[in-house]
Amino acid sequence: MKMSDKKKPTPEQIQYKKLAKNIEPKRPLLRNVILAFVVGGFICDIGQVLMMMYMKWFGFSKETAGNPTVATLVLISVILTSFGVYDKIAQWAGAGTAVPVTGFANSMCSAALEHRSEGLVLGVGGNMFKLAGSVIVFGTVAAFFVGIFQLIFGTPGGH
Secondary structure (H helix, E strand, O other), X not given: OOHHHOOOOOHHHHHHHHHHHHHOOOOOHHHHHHHHHHHHHHHHHHHHHXXXXXXXXXXXXXXXXXXXXXXXXXXXXXXXXXXXXXXXXXXXXXXXXXXXXXXXXXXXXXXXXXXXXXXXHHHHHHHHHHHHHHHHHHHHHHHHHHHHHXXXXXXXXXX
């Protein structure tokens, strides 16, 4: 739509926008940023502790300890989402709970729980990937281009 095609707002619309702006509560931006940083960092700390436990107790190397760590974080996120705890934490902490692994697991589990009454295939299976589908596609496409880049330019360090 061209700029010239837009209609000018009526005086009532202008008045309504001013009224809505005055009534809308101000968001505590600094508090939200600090809380997201602290909670997101705490989730990452939990992941680091889990990784160190896998390395010490089960003999995983630094390279291989990441897989069970991610699986454990996903499991914890799904369990907390199933009991409604993760959503309460997310309401309080905001973006801090959107740390990729736990936030992704939460979005998948929430969609599955929301649509479970529609059946396993059409409800859970069909709706679980609506939100997460774009993340999966973006990750796959990004991995493809990184792989092509690495193939053309090689890896740093001459491997």
